[in-house]
Amino acid sequence: MSLKYARKSQVALFSFLAAIKACNVLFVAYMLKVMLNIASSGKADYGRLVGFAALTAGGQLLFMASNFFYETTKMNIIRSVNMTLKEANLRYLIDQNSLDTKDGLSFMTNDLKQIETNRVTAQLDIIYQSLTFVGSLAFALYNSWEMTLVFIVATLAPAGVQMITSKIITKKSKIWTQKNAVYTQYVSDSLNGAQSARLYNVRTNIVKRAVGAAGDMETALRNMTLTQAWALELIYSAAELFCFIIPCTIGGIMMMQGRLAVGTLVMMVDLAINFISPVVTLFNEFNQVKSTVPMWQRTQRALNYVQKDDDYPVDHFDGMEIRDVAYVTKHSKRQIFEHVNIKIKPGEKILLMAPSGWGKTTLLRLMLGIYTPSHGEILINGEEVTGDWYKAHNFYSYVNQKPFMFDDTLRFNVTLGRQVDEEQLLMACHEAGLDDLIQENGLDYPVGENGNNLSGGQIQRVEIARALLSGRPILLADEATSALDPRLSLEIHETLLGNPKVAVIEVAHKISDVEKAMFDQIIVLDKVKPA
Known part of the structure; x- marks a missing residue:
């Protein structure tokens, strides 16, 4: 009743x-x-x-x-x-x-x-x-x-x-x-x-x-x-x-x-x-x-439905490792990739390259614990977190190719409604390159539906500010600059990769040589025995 x-x-x-x-x-x-x-x-x-x-x-x-x-x-x-x-x-x-x-x-x-x-x-x-x-x-x-x-x-x-x-x-x-x-x-x-x-x-x-x-x-x-x-x-x-x-x-x-x-x-x-x-x-x-x-x-x-408290404590980060991971789809039973091995240290910047359709986004979802690999394991701080969203996702922030913008203020879109220290908020926005936008319009500036009041580069920077404000040690970037022009793409990469406190794993299928030079490791995934 x-x-x-x-x-x-x-x-x-x-x-x-x-x-x-x-x-x-x-x-x-x-x-x-x-x-x-x-x-x-x-x-x-x-x-x-x-x-x-x-x-x-x-x-x-x-x-x-x-x-x-x-x-x-x-x-x-x-x-x-x-x-x-x-x-x-x-x-x-x-x-x-x-x-x-x-x-x-x-x-x-x-x-x-x-x-x-x-x-x-x-x-x-x-x-x-x-x-x-x-x-x-x-x-x-x-x-x-x-x-x-x-x-x-x-x-x-x-x-x-x-x-x-x-x-x-x-x-x-x-x-x-x-x-x-x-x-x-x-x-x-x-x-x-x-x-x-x-x-x-x-x-x-x-x-x-x-x-x-x-x-x-x-x-x-x-x-x-x-x-x-x-x-x-x-x-x-x-x-x-x-x-x-x-x-x-x-x-x-x-x-x-x-x-x-x-x-x-x-x-x-x-x-x-x-x-x-x-x-x-x-x-x-x-x-x-x-x-x-x-x-x-x-x-x-x-x-x-009982909502589980997924705020798993993250007090340190010593490194993440992917060991011999393979993935097979549940419905079609098609193998997407196999024998993927990746290690990342604190603050390290890694570029994963592969053509469209290889399964790069799937690999990121395996890291987050959304999917479970058909073979292999994923470890963070030496502890296995394979397929465990509760333990894994609190170590990551995420930058999409097309970030979602709430029809609300710039402040809300960066904080997502969390109560944060104003100094921390402004620092995250500064590191993301949002100073000009804030000085001109303020943090209470309405971004509009789907971020219509912002440019493509500004939308990406808002997403980066969200990631930095979260304070998580690993930032995953999924084709984060593929929709931007070369100049904006370079600016965003300078922002993403210039922060020594955050490890970055970016997946992309096309990126300039100048941008490649900013990474510590470049792993070409389609040479790792794709299906």
Whole structure:
């Protein structure tokens, strides 16, 4: 149940306020009974009738004030649960490190909203409707157990309808979830590929592709919503026939036989409406909850996921060694490379050269512990860390060919939200060659989406500043300058390789002779028995 992720005090307060709100139904029904009995008594007791009317109005004002607190508490619970679900799912998705973002993006933006409206809100309404049902039923039993039993038996009809339709709704919701994920990805593709679409005059094709996915998504949404609407209509129709018309007919017969007073009959009808209506609403809310089952099952994985503290202590670095490492892909069983042997000392600069497609990035991922080699071992400080992300990755920083920039400030992109000493931050930026940018714009300068406000060289320098600020002893550079012009490439290498405190392992397939001369070792990987 999603409400267990709200504070217990909030749920308890909500239940108390829901009980008061449910009593409103009983209060109105009872006052209606009293006022009708006064009116039908044959006595012109106007003062008593008006007095009860005034008492009813005053009571309604008090209930209205309580309902304001009820709605506020309800919204606070929804917000609290939503924040818990969003945080858990985002943490889980980030830890999974999936390269395919479409599913995660769709889930975070659309599926979680469905859980909010069709699960969290529905479960809160179930609490209120259940209290209303129990209170109305108990009060009805007290006044006429015979009529109450008639109404209870009559509720079996809408219950049967709900049981039949719930499975269909769950199936429809699964289809909608799948179609929505595809639509989200196609829209993302369309926006990111807009420049190519305009260049090659294929805008219509790109729009058509996304619109087609939108049509499939909307059709799936319509089918799911329509199924829910049809189910609700069937439930209401069954309720009107079996829970209202037939019981009221029986009540009329009892009144004509003198076994039921007119005020009691009207009160019973009013109570019946207010304990049959909750039952119908409960069935509809259960269907709403059913529609979120696929999404909730996925959220459960995130909520049950325990994030491991991966801040492995690194107090020194004596060297790293790769011994006779080979790698075979898991799926195709293809050998990428074999017999790779590398040693690096503190502060040493090593260049690994090989043509595109050799597996250089794979080798870096083996060092980080993301992948496990099919043969061989990797040691840091003489300790084996083969395939152990927890132990290995804290020794490395990483510079990509295309670093990711957050749509935030320059400060955030260097620190990644960590609290760091301002002097350390400025020193890292200085060593990365960001002084001119900071002097001109400051650390709170917004870099824009994908770093659009920065040049390619500045983006690389931000990535280098991140690496240097981390204080890790080994910097891995994956084709870090291949997308830059020769002048910028040389400047970046001067920055990367000029720091004596950091060992550097760079992989590249093309680099100038001037830049090669800056390295302590050059290892040509395609001569190491590639597959």
